Amino acid sequence: MKRVQPFAILALTGLLLSACGSGGGPVDAKPTLTLSVDRSTVSEAGTVKLTASTSDTDIKMVRFYKGSDTTPVCEDMTAPFECTVSVGEADAGTVTYRAVATDQAGQTGEASTTVTVEINAAPTVSLQVSQTQVFAAGPLTVTATATDADGIEKVEFYLNGRLIENGVDVSAPYTATIPLTFIQNGRHVITAKAYDTTGKVSEASQVITVGIDRGENNNDLSLATQINIGENVVGRITGVGRDYDYYKFTGTAGDRLKVTVRAQSYDSTSTLDPYVQVLMPDGKTILEEDDDGGMGMESEVRFDLPVSGTYYIVVTDDRIHEDPDYTNSDFTNLYRLDLTRR
Numbered sequence: 001m002k003r004v005q006p007f008a009i010l011a012l013t014g015l016l017l018s019a020c021g022s023g024g025g026p027v028d029a030k031p032t033l034t035l036s037v038d039r040s041t042v043s044e045a046g047t048v049k050l051t052a053s054t055s056d057t058d059i060k061m062v063r064f065y066k067g068s069d070t071t072p073v074c075e076d077m078t079a080p081f082e083c084t085v086s087v088g089e090a091d092a093g094t095v096t097y098r099a100v101a102t103d104q105a106g107q108t109g110e111a112s113t114t115v116t117v118e119i120n121a122a123p124t125v126s127l128q129v130s131q132t133q134v135f136a137a138g139p140l141t142v143t144a145t146a147t148d149a150d151g152i153e154k155v156e157f158y159l160n161g162r163l164i165e166n167g168v169d170v171s172a173p174y175t176a177t178i179p180l181t182f183i184q185n186g187r188h189v190i191t192a193k194a195y196d197t198t199g200k201v202s203e204a205s206q207v208i209t210v211g212i213d214r215g216e217n218n219n220d221l222s223l224a225t226q227i228n229i230g231e232n233v234v235g236r237i238t239g240v241g242r243d244y245d246y247y248k249f250t251g252t253a254g255d256r257l258k259v260t261v262r263a264q265s266y267d268s269t270s271t272l273d274p275y276v277q278v279l280m281p282d283g284k285t286i287l288e289e290d291d292d293g294g295m296g297m298e299s300e301v302r303f304d305l306p307v308s309g310t311y312y313i314v315v316t317d318d319r320i321h322e323d324p325d326y327t328n329s330d331f332t333n334l335y336r337l338d339l340t341r342r
Contacts, residue, residue, distance in 0.1 A: 031056045031101040031109035041116045045088040048115055052081040052099035065098040091117040123148035125155070125194035127204040133331055134210045135239035139177040144204070146174060146194035158191040182212040185234075211236050211331050221283045224248040224312055229257065232338040237272055237317050241327030244320075247313040249339055251305045258342045259288075261299040261315055263335045272333040274299040275318040281309035291318045302342060313337065 033054035042048060052062045062081035063072040074083040081099070098112045123146050130141040144155045155174035157167035167176045174192070188210065193203045218225045224246035227233055237243045251257065263272040276299045277289035288301040305311070315337060319326045 030107045031059060031103050033062070033099060033101045033109055033111045035097065035099040035111040035113045037097070037113050037115055039115070040113075041118060042087045042091075043118050043120070045086075045119055047084050047086050050083045050085065050097055050099065050113070052076075052101060052111065054079075054081075054101055054109075056101070056103060058104045060102045060104050062099055062101045065100065067096050067098075087115065087117055087119075089119050089121045091115075092119060092121070093117060120150065120196075120198055120200060121148070122200040122202040123152060123194040123196045125192055125202045125204045127190065127192040127206045129190060129206050129208060132206070132208050134180055134208060135212060135236070135329075135331070137181045137212050139179050140208070142176050142178065142190055142192070142206075144169075144174040144192035144194065146172070146192075146202075148194070148196040148200070150196045150198050150200075153195045153197050155195070156193045158193070160188055161191070180210055180212065182234075184210045185212060186210060209331065211238060211334075218246050219244055221246055221312060227313070227337070227339055229255070229339055229341060232336055234266075234334070234336050235315065236331070237315070237320070237333040237335070238329045238331055241329050242320050243316065243329065243333075245315045247315075247337065247339075248310055249313070250310050251308065253305055253308045255305040256302075256342050257305065258300065258302045258338075258340050259313055260338045260340070261335050262338075263298050263333075265298055266336040267334050269332055270334040271330050272335050273318045274335055275316050275321040276301060276337075277314045278303060279312040279314065281307070281311060283312055287311070291321070313339070 031054055033052050036051050038049045050064055061075055061077045063075040064083035066073050073085050076082055095115045095117055096112055097115065098110060100108055100110045102108050125144055125146040128143045134140060142157055146152045146155055154168055154170045157164050157176040159178055164176060164178055169175060188208050189205055190208060191203055191205045193201055195201050227247045227249050229249060229251065235245050237245065259276055259278060261274040261276045263270040263274050275291040278287045278301055279285065280287050288303040290299050290301045315335065317328050317333060320328060
């Protein structure tokens with residue numbers, strides 16, 4: 001029997017090892033995979049699911065990318081290798097997704113697929129108001145600018161979430177008017193909703209602040225607001241640089257009355273330093289006046305009516321009264337006037 005030398009066995013073993021990898025396959029084999037998507041065409045905003053399929057058994061992970069981005073949108077380390085991505089109007093057109101598989105040896109393989117996005121974009125809309133701070137009663141004009149590739153069917157206008165009267169316009173320029181009085185004093189949100197011909201809708205909003213005197217325009221004696229003994233009224237010294245608010249009441253000779261004007265003691269945010277005067281029925285003669293009733297009172301006058309008739313109460317800012325060149329129309333010049341018996 002012929003003996004085989006040991007070095008010959010070692011040489012044969014080396015040849016076999018060089019021909020095969022440690023994993024039983026070719027040394028340079030990279031992962032192979034395919035990438036599929038559950039929806040190749042998207043017509044509504046939502047999500048699509050990407051699935052990477054491979055017959056390789058040593059896949060460490062699969063990373064999913066959008067287009068040429070280098071940051072993955074997600075990754076999966078166990079089969080089935082899946083990724084769910086959001087698709088919206090901003091993706092309109094053809095979007096490419098890539099899946100990169102990495103095996104245990106660090107080798108990578110890649111596959112790609114495309115998604116066609118045909119989402120009908122909602123309208124674009126903006127809202128303008130004639131003024132954001134309203135000091136005088138009257139109509140407020142609101143205007144919306146709306147565009148859409150499919151055309152605009154209508155624009156609706158809302159005040160604090162409620163459709164305003166005659167608040168639907170079907171042709172540009174899209175406008176509406178909102179009548180405002182002291183009843184609307186406060187902060188409000190105006191919204192315009194634009195609809196395209198396919199039913200898509202977009203909206204835009206604008207905040208306004210309303211501060212209208214109950215009696216405005218009551219800036220002179222002939223426009224004085226009626227107030228009865230025992231009533232109160234809330235007003236503002238605003239709207240014009242030198243605002244005077246006039247009120248009138250009817251009394252009987254001998255009535256013992258008191259007029260109190262509260263600013264900060266009524267509303268801590270008020271910036272008004274009130275001045276008040278009571279005029280005789282001739283509208284000229286001052287029966288009583290005061291600019292400071294003390295802590296918690298701010299401005300108060302007490303008086304007895306000398307004759308029966310219609311009297312007048314005038315409220316303004318103390319500095320407006322003292323300085324003929326001073327102006328103050330701050331929205332925060334809020335006050336409450338009380339006319340009571342004593």
